Amino acid sequence: xxxxxxxxxxxxxxxxxxxxxxxxxxxxxxxxxxxxxxxxxxxxxxxxxxxxxxxxxxxxxxxxxxxxxxxxxxxxxxxxxxxxxxxxxxxxxxxxxxxxxxxxxxxxxxxxxxxxxxxxxxxxxxxxxxxxxxxxxxxxxxxxxxxxxxxxxxxxxxxxxxxxxxxxxxxxxxxxxxxxxxxxxxxxxxxxxxxxxxxx
Amino acid sequence: xxxxxxxxxxxxxxxxxxxxxxxxxxxxxxxxxxxxxxxxxxxxxxxxxxxxxxxxxxxxxxxxxxxxxxxxxxxxxxxxxxxxxxxxxxxxxxxxxxxx
Numbered sequence: 001x002x003x004x005x006x007x008x009x010x011x012x013x014x015x016x017x018x019x020x021x022x023x024x025x026x027x028x029x030x031x032x033x034x035x036x037x038x039x040x041x042x043x044x045x046x047x048x049x050x051x052x053x054x055x056x057x058x059x060x061x062x063x064x065x066x067x068x069x070x071x072x073x074x075x076x077x078x079x080x081x082x083x084x085x086x087x088x089x090x091x092x093x094x095x096x097x098x099x100x101x102x103x104x105x106x107x108x109x110x111x112x113x114x115x116x117x118x119x120x121x122x123x124x125x126x127x128x129x130x131x132x133x134x135x136x137x138x139x140x141x142x143x144x145x146x147x148x149x150x151x152x153x154x155x156x157x158x159x160x161x162x163x164x165x166x167x168x169x170x171x172x173x174x175x176x177x178x179x180x181x182x183x184x185x186x187x188x189x190x191x192x193x194x195x196x197x198x199x200x
Numbered sequence: 201x202x203x204x205x206x207x208x209x210x211x212x213x214x215x216x217x218x219x220x221x222x223x224x225x226x227x228x229x230x231x232x233x234x235x236x237x238x239x240x241x242x243x244x245x246x247x248x249x250x251x252x253x254x255x256x257x258x259x260x261x262x263x264x265x266x267x268x269x270x271x272x273x274x275x276x277x278x279x280x281x282x283x284x285x286x287x288x289x290x291x292x293x294x295x296x297x298x299x300x
Contacts, residue, residue: 097240097243098243098261098263101243101244101247102247104244105244105247105248105251106251117201118201118204119263121201141201162251164251168263169218169221169223170202170218173218173221176226179226179227179230179232179256179258180230182232182256183230183231183232183255183256186255186256187256188253188254188255188256189256189257190247190250190251190253190256190257190258190259191256191257191258191259192247192259192261193223193258193259193260193261194261194262194263195221195223195260195261195262195263196262196263197217197218197219197221198203198216198217198218199201199202199203199216200201200202200203200204200216
């Protein structure tokens with residue numbers, strides 16, 4: 001956040017105002033903002049982009065590099081996986097470890113529905129997504145409880161794929177009754193519940 | 201995230217702890233398979249097993265939000281991590297409801 005406070009130019013890619021209100025990071029409205037998204041910028045007194053790039057994100061982010069070779073978006077870095085850096089140190093950092101093992105356990109077409117909560121931030125940063133619509137994240141930090149029913153729905157649509165609901169214990173408990181739905185329909189989903197006994 | 205924000209804004213947290221989760225009883229009540237992962241080496245095999253069951257399954261994993269935050273800086277994480285247990289909870293407190 002310090003870097004954001006000190007920035008002269010902010011390039012916002014897929015930014016949702018609800019995640020971190022512009023008034024908090026642009027209180028003096030003195031930053032130059034570049035808005036890159038699939039939709040136009042939402043109106044806000046503290047979020048007035050100088051430039052808007054509206055379109056498919058991977059095409060918008062295909063900047064030519066100084067050598068003149070086009071570079072792809074952040075998901076296509078020569079197959080590099082962000083979690084690999086930590087895999088030699090398994091056992092100490094739960095977040096990275098769980099996310100890395102979940103990636104290993106799933107194929108590229110399998111689906112993860114992440115719940116909302118503290119775990120979502122780590123998941124969104126560290127889980128490599130190889131195919132479109134295989135990671136579903138309900139954004140906005142306002143929809144806890146989505147993962148379990150969301151995973152049931154994903155499995156009903158794609159019965160041939162493996163489907164995981166990735167939840168904290170808080171979000172899981174908000175719709176735990178849907179385990180009955182999964183059982184009754186025979187929906188083969190796996191609910192990974194991260195337990196810390198708190199709304200962290 | 202709620203506890204963290206409450207502490208930051210108010211200096212303390214209120215009613216953010218769970219004491220009666222009892223996941224084992226919950227999964228038994230719904231009649232679905234369930235596994236508590238208590239060691240890091242069991243995590244991947246348990247996930248694979250659960251994914252191959254052909255029915256709904258619950259996999260409970262102890263979680264340390266502090267480690268999640270640390271993951272912001274992967275270079276720091278690399279320097280600080282060693283072997284040991286799956287999570288390090290503050291004060292060595294175990295997750296009371298992990299599988300009770």
